[in-house]
Amino acid sequence: MTSIKSWAARAAAAAGLFASALAPAAAQTVYQIPALSDYSGPFAAIMPMIGPAREGVVAWWNAENGARLGVKLELKTYDTRYDTAQTASLWPGVLATKPVIGLSLGGPDTSALQQRLPTDKVPMILGSAATGFQWRPNQWVLATRPTFVHEVAGFLEWFQKNKAGGSRAVKVAMFTTEASPTFADMGKGVLAYAKANPGIVNVVEMVYVEPQPADVTLQLRRVLNAGAELVLVPTNIQQAVAVKRAMQALGKNVPIAYSIQNSPAMLQKLVGSMGAMDGDYEVHAGVIATDEDTESKRFYDMLVAKYGLKAPWHSITSIGLNQTLVMVRAVEAAARKHGGDKLTGEILYNTLIDVDFPAKDFFGFTGGGEIDFSVEAPFPTKDPRVNIGQVVGGKLVTVARGVPVPRLSKW
Template identity: 85%
Template sequence: MKTLKTWAARAAIVAGIAAPFTAPVTAQTVYQVPALSDYSGPFAAIMPMLGAGREGVVNWWNVEHGAKLGVKLELKTYDTRYDTAQTASLWPGVLATKPVIGLALGGPDTSALQQRLPTDKVPMILGSAANGFGWRPNQWVMATRPTFVHELTGFIEWFQKNKAGGTRPVKIAMFTTEASPTFADMGKGVAAYAKANPTIVSLVEMVYVEPQPADVTLQLRRVLNAGAEVVLVPTNIQQAVAVKRAMQALGKNVPIAYSLQNSPAMLQKLVGSIAAMEGDYEVHGSVIATEEDTEAKRFYDMLVAKHGLKGPWHSLTTIGISQALVMVRVVEAAAKKNGGDKLTGEMLYNTLIDTNFAAKDFYGFTGGDIDFSVEAPFPTKDPRVNIGQVVGGKLTTVAKGVPVPKLAKW
């Protein structure tokens, strides 16, 4: 018994001596991050990939950065069904969790929330490109990419210089629709750019068709006969497939340029194979999800191996990764400056406005630096795009960090 008491006393002394040398555990403040999603609407089939990208980044950041700053982010998914009314009805419940920042999905939630967020003091990060009609001051839904029109005009200028010799205007045609505000805005913006830059581009025709056209062979034949050297289809999957099938039916091989949401990875099974898209382009201000050994691919592989990311290496997974990366970098910057336990939505909004986030902090998942201003809810100082092309039956990156022209509002 005496031996036991002696051992206990010595143990207590050792514990007391060792205590001052034990690294303190940083108390963590938990912040709810609403992740607006669509698991039962038009994008239910692809949402698991986008959502997995978000989750992988947050898991990684909580371990590698948040723990040191005393911050833990918890994603909370809200199924908006990609519907404006559903988003608006869910929002009071979202606010009840006292979020300081959130992840947006697209047009419906932007429409539902953009005008009330300045009052609610909750900035949202959008992984898609911005719209021209959203180019207004004091906006709180911030897009990680410039507008679709910025992206398209960056590609046009690159194509004119590198594929058309740079000494004459390149002839383009574009397919879009007036049935969608976003897609109509693309047409309006590209037409305005073409009118203002006749030495760079000649717009053969802006072809307006149905959102889900049955056949566009006549329209495509018309623009090809007029000399179109590249056809832009930056809208949806249905229009992209219709234009590609029309190109195949006509036996032509004029390159088609798509955006991220209807990229070759999305279209390959619908048109036969990736080889059927030989020569076609993918254009946007995010990473080109190729199988090349890139910094972005290595970062993705790390998230899979160490942080439970379950989505495939795909353009849609990269949307979730890129928007989550921007979100956590904003939280990180604010926490370093103000303390991890003091974050507010207004503080994070001011951090978004006042900070230039270097491209190196996003591991290749952005076109360039991320910066916002009161005047525009998307990067404006030096926006850039990446360009991919199907070559030899594989998607390859043919240009990185392509400068985007300065555009007037259209």
């Protein structure tokens, strides 16, 4: 009798396994994610890095996390040409797909949509740094990095402590332009920070030039003669190249600090080589794309090997990885709480506001700090950090990781 019962139990178990194998997979809810892009405008050259990076993260997340949560994300690219009017004209079509969250590219997207999104109930994730004029309550374009000025301030405090002994103010010059609202805001914010922190930094001059200056040798000679020991060019590639060429023409080697969008990797061919920038810095709240064995590089290598990522290991690629990681973590948290089939834009926005996402969720792509947003600030404010790279011996290396960013007053 015992053997018959045992056989029956085994048969029932086998039948159950067979039935499970024939049962359909758990239903997945598909959400279309608008990925605002620029394939025919001023930043078309960088989209072959940002676009595949976004797609690689989504492919990884769908397989590793989405399948368990009953969620599948599908990116849909919209070419805005990095133009405010084009973004606005495309937006009704985007809304027709009922998006719950999206990926932004930059200033034109923000200008076109920021005032609409609270009504349309669609949060957007921006991989660039924020600006001072975005620092307003109830914003739905949320930046993964603090403002450019926060990033510069974090670097200045590190430089003053580690390169100037921390006992005196560092003499600094900065190149920017008033022709761009974002770049003008950078100048305004850095001057406000310097005024509030005279023991840390002394801005010998805020140099305003054209967005694409032909030559800045006279301006650079003037600030170097005034004693500038660091030159900030956190703006665009054209200004960075002009300042570097002027430095070479003058035969000086005062360090220059760039941001992620005009990093040494972007400039090396334009100024001769990476070695031509020896001593210069790259500073931002993202990953420094060096050859070093880091968690960020290992994650990138995994996406290449397992999920078909076809984009070079580069600072620009890291922007796409950064913003998409923040987006999928928000979807993940919302799906766990509300159910994968019940997501809405409002639920995603509230998740982004209410949840503090730990730094470990982002494999180093957020500068080492956690991601937190609030109704008051559309960028991380609790623990923003910057990474600092420097060109040494013709190679970019990381010289400081997770440098705290100071708290700033609005400017």
